[in-house]
Amino acid sequence: MKLETAPSAPVASRWNRSARLLPIATAALAAGTFIVDTVDPNDISFPLAYIVIVLLASRFCYGRDLVLVAAGCIALLVLSYLISPPIGPTQDALMRMSIRSIVIAVTAYLVLQSQSAQAGEREKAALLDLTKDTIFIRNMDDVITYWNRGAAELYGWSAEEAIGRVTHDLLRTRFPAPLTAINAELHSLGRWDGELVHTKRDGSELAVASRWALQRDRQGNAASILETNNDITERKRSEDALQLAQAELAHVARMSTLGELAASIAHEINQPLAAIVNGAGAGLRWLDRQPPDLDEARQMLARILKDGNRAAEVIGRIRALVSKSPVKMDRLSFNDIVLDVIALARGDIERNRVVVRTQLADDLPPILGDRVQLRQVLLNLVTNAIEAMHDHDPRELVITSGNDEAQNVVVSVRDSGPGLDPETVNRIFQSFFTTKTEGMGMGLSICRSIVEAHGGQLSARANEPHGARFEVALPREEAQTSTAQLRATQPR
Secondary structure, rough: OOOOOOOOOOHHHHHHHHHHHHHHHHHHHHHHHHHHHHHHOOOOHHHHHHHHHHHOOOOOOHHHHHHHHHHHHHHHHHHHHHHHOOOOOHHHHHHHHHHHHHHHHHHHHHHHHHHHHHHHHHHHHHHHHHHOOOEEEEEEOOOEEEEEEHHHHOOOOHHHHHOOEEEEHHHHHEEOOOOHEEEHHHHHHOEEEEEEEEEOOOOOOEEEEEEEEEOOEEEEEEEEEEEEEEEEEHHHHHHHHHHHHHHHHHHHHHHHHHHHOHOOOOOOOHHHHHHHHHHHHHHHHHHHHHOHHHHHHHHHHHHHHHHHHHHHHHHHHHHHHHHHOOOOEEEEOHHHHHHHHHOOOOHHHHHHOOOEEEEOOOOOOOOOHHHHHHHHHHHHHHHHHHHOOOOOOEEEEEEOOOOOOOOOOEEEEEOOOOOOOOOOOHOOOOOOOOOOOOOOHHHHHHHHHHHHHHEEEEEEEEEOOOOEEEEEEEOOHHHHHHHHHHHHHOOO
């Protein structure tokens, strides 16, 4: 589909001058042709100039006016014949005149058909210019052949400046996937949808939701690509601001959790440090012996090294917990995260005399996720369970892992506390809802947001025979990878 556009001011000025001179030139050519045909009626080729006259008239005459021009040319041809008949048989002369008249009529008919088709194309172009969407057409070499008014307003280039340019060079397009892969999908399905980043004439960037449609000719060959874009820059900025706010809120929650576990952290660090100090004193005594007991000193140094590494691991867990680093999706073992959380909360567990039992599946498949955020989720569930059992005996915390029917990786945290109130169980994941006298009501809400951002679900229900049961279900690594690839090809 080839669409015409309105000419720019300089072009329009030149076109207006030509439009005024062309009718005069056409009339002069018609008069000259009539005179020459009348003076020399035996010239069989010059009357064909009437065809040129019809073609010239088609530049400024349309419909009925063009029919009148063609009829006038035929009338001049007949009048010339009547004034000065050609030498020779009359029958042959009439036959030549009839053939010329038919040729002029057929030419006018074909020109009228072409004008009708062009008028239809201009109407389509006018309709496309009414929309606020950016619409342009490019050929199979990505050269722009049509550029609507919406595109000119959004990007800053007029149609005259954009047509003939390679679209991806003009807009400096950034793609969500290799262009070869996008073109392969376009040729396979006939369409492609996705998000692109374009650069405007003033150098600023904008995000667009882009839709490509492949146009084919009558033989089924790819002929052109119709591209429609909607500016989603503000929406993307809002989404980024929301993600930043959620990250800040999660950071606040982590800091709150860290404050609640300060005593536990001190206990965790003091244990290996005390072991290191005692080991160092014992090592010095082994070395002061006469002769020095090097074997015992060597063993003691090995224990000191082990305790030092244990203290470093504790500090590493604390640093990760309070880190504001961006989300990093890594290949993780959910069982390892469970063990990290138990180690981090060990002081709180011992102080509250909680018995912890774990039932972790050996064949648990890996997941993709952010270790810090998933550790935060489980740590929140564990600390909530410990608090719930504060005034209840026995105090038993059971953490299990396995696969559900949908082959998701599931970690369950069960306690033996008072359980969940049926009237409020549906509200516990809502922001600012809490049953604690000093709670903020954000912990479980943030936990659910984190789990859902990983493509999973966080649920709660009563535990049998008593207590509460919270379950985190995350898709396996293969399923998460497939979902991420699918989302990358869909518009937002």
